[in-house]
Amino acid sequence: MSNQAQNPKSKNKYDLIERTAGFGEAVIGFVKILPRNSINNPLISQIVRSGTSIGANYMEADGAESKKDFRHKIAICKKEAKETMHWFRMISKAIPSEIQKSREL
Numbered sequence: 001m002s003n004q005a006q007n008p009k010s011k012n013k014y015d016l017i018e019r020t021a022g023f024g025e026a027v028i029g030f031v032k033i034l035p036r037n038s039i040n041n042p043l044i045s046q047i048v049r050s051g052t053s054i055g056a057n058y059m060e061a062d063g064a065e066s067k068k069d070f071r072h073k074i075a076i077c078k079k080e081a082k083e084t085m086h087w088f089r090m091i092s093k094a095i096p097s098e099i100q101k102s103r104e105l
Helices: 016-032 040-062 065-096 098-104
Strands: none
Touching: 016 040, 016 098, 040 065, 065 098
């Protein structure tokens, strides 16, 4: 099931291992610029958790033991991506000055 096992020489632009890791890194970079206060801190914590777990869960899916296991783990990735979108929305409301930066991710 491994992405690399299917085509080890592929430098495909759809390499989800690299893309999901890059997204998690972008989330981390984004939250570093956000102001800290009692409202923002929990939002920042949540978006870091969900945004970085997409890649971690994709790594799990990439090493799945069966197609059923792969589908299940990809579904978790999808849930985490939706949750991340939610936290971006909440951050945009809490910190309106950062709406454009959040949309760039």
